[in-house]
Amino acid sequence: MLSTTIRLKKFTEDVFFEFPWELIIKDWEGNAYSLGLKKKHWRNEPLVFHIKTEAAAKDVLSLNVMRFLERYLDGEVDMEGNLYLLPLLRTNAKLSLPAWDTFLLLASNLSRMFLFQDVSRARANVKSHYDIPQEALNVYLDRVYMSYSCGMFENPERLDVEELTRIGKGKEDKFDSLEKAQWRKFKDAVDFINPKEGETLLDIGCGYSGQLIIALENHPFGKVVGWTHSKNQFLEGRKILSRFDKARWELNEGDYRQDSRVFDHITSTGMFCHVGPRGLVPYVRNVRKRIKKGGRYMHHGMMNPYSNIPLDSEIGVAFQKKYVWPGFHWFTLNEHVKALEENGFRVIKAVNLTRHYEKTTAAWNERMMANKETMIKNLGEATFKAWRVYLAGISGSFSENGTLIYRIYCEAV
Numbered sequence: 310m311l312s313t314t315i316r317l318k319k320f321t322e323d324v325f326f327e328f329p330w331e332l333i334i335k336d337w338e339g340n341a342y343s344l345g346l347k348k349k350h351w352r353n354e355p356l357v358f359h360i361k362t363e364a365a366a367k368d369v370l371s372l373n374v375m376r377f378l379e380r381y382l383d384g385e386v387d388m389e390g391n392l393y394l395l396p397l398l399r400t401n402a403k404l405s406l407p408a409w410d411t412f413l414l415l416a417s418n419l420s421r422m423f424l425f426q427d428v429s430r431a432r433a434n435v436k437s438h439y440d441i442p443q444e445a446l447n448v449y450l451d452r453v454y455m456s457y458s459c460g461m462f463e464n465p466e467r468l469d470v471e472e473l474t475r476i477g478k479g480k481e482d483k484f485d486s487l488e489k490a491q492w493r494k495f496k497d498a499v500d501f502i503n504p505k506e507g508e509t510l511l512d513i514g515c516g517y518s519g520q521l522i523i524a525l526e527n528h529p530f531g532k533v534v535g536w537t538h539s540k541n542q543f544l545e546g547r548k549i550l551s552r553f554d555k556a557r558w559e560l561n562e563g564d565y566r567q568d569s570r571v572f573d574h575i576t577s578t579g580m581f582c583h584v585g586p587r588g589l590v591p592y593v594r595n596v597r598k599r600i601k602k603g604g605r606y607m608h609h610g611m612m613n614p615y616s617n618i619p620l621d622s623e624i625g626v627a628f629q630k631k632y633v634w635p636g637f638h639w640f641t642l643n644e645h646v647k648a649l650e651e652n653g654f655r656v657i658k659a660v661n662l663t664r665h666y667e668k669t670t671a672a673w674n675e676r677m678m679a680n681k682e683t684m685i686k687n688l689g690e691a692t693f694k695a696w697r698v699y700l701a702g703i704s705g706s707f708s709e710n711g712t713l714i715y716r717i718y719c720e721a722v
Contacts, residue, residue, distance in 0.1 A: 314337075314340060314366070330397070388697075392702065445688050449700075454488070507529065512524075513575065514577060571598075601721065605721075609717070642713070653722060656718070677700060
């Protein structure tokens, strides 16, 4: 009978013989070999797996990907180099249908999150991800708005490590900085709204208040109001907003559903990813209750390409829900448009920002890796590893359109 090391080598050579980029496998007996066609990638380095135990190798052979990733968190596997290639292993591997059937069965047995996000569940999920130590978040978010959502770049196709990690100041930057991309995203929303003097704005899931800041700086809103479940975002956002007239802004820690006021306009950037598998239509209806007829609504966030395979059967999604980002769910563009049009909104246009989010998450990942000691100090080794898989992996998924992001411009009717 062939040894596990020989079986692993034969299996990976058969599966990845046409993998476009370079993959290096190291095993527990000191063997090392290179796979793939070594096509140029913007990160310009191979993805390296150091499989330290025979048990981890057997997970590869049985396609138990979730357990293999858990062994990485536990230290039985090392992953170094180009982790942006992780989601591309599946899409470019030459695997037989029976093997993928096995993989999907394994993944589909993972525990699922609650189907509907009530206020208490939403609070718990948001705090578990966004209320990690602020020192860790400061490492990779932009340094001006601390926006935890997709920016809008001048050139989203250009990925350069030096530019991604270079700290900008925002609007006046002469290079394509993460800080300027976040400013442009917020400016785009309030320019679309184009309010009359004295009108009001509600920002649902307002983060650190970046949208409120840009609204106050650029348009004659009478008052802007933000809601977030995150204590970090509430405390830091109030500091940032303190330079504005207090009569013109309001930042609240809690759920926007606690606010029964009706506003002239509403923005929401990324929040609807947290509403749960059955929450999209109730969310849109709640937004419509809080906006005046004729008001403009910016609906922005991650979406899933159409698939007949359940979202939770995808290993990247299952890993993120368990270790990084509990409670999220993605819907297709069609499901979003249908929910909006059937519940009181006219869709004016939709813009695909997928390449922009690929660059945003790449910037976060590169900034995090440049300061990994701070991340490990504040989060611990295992959580830092999970964040590496999350940020690099989702950036790679955006590059292959495995995950999408759209910005939908609407009007209440």
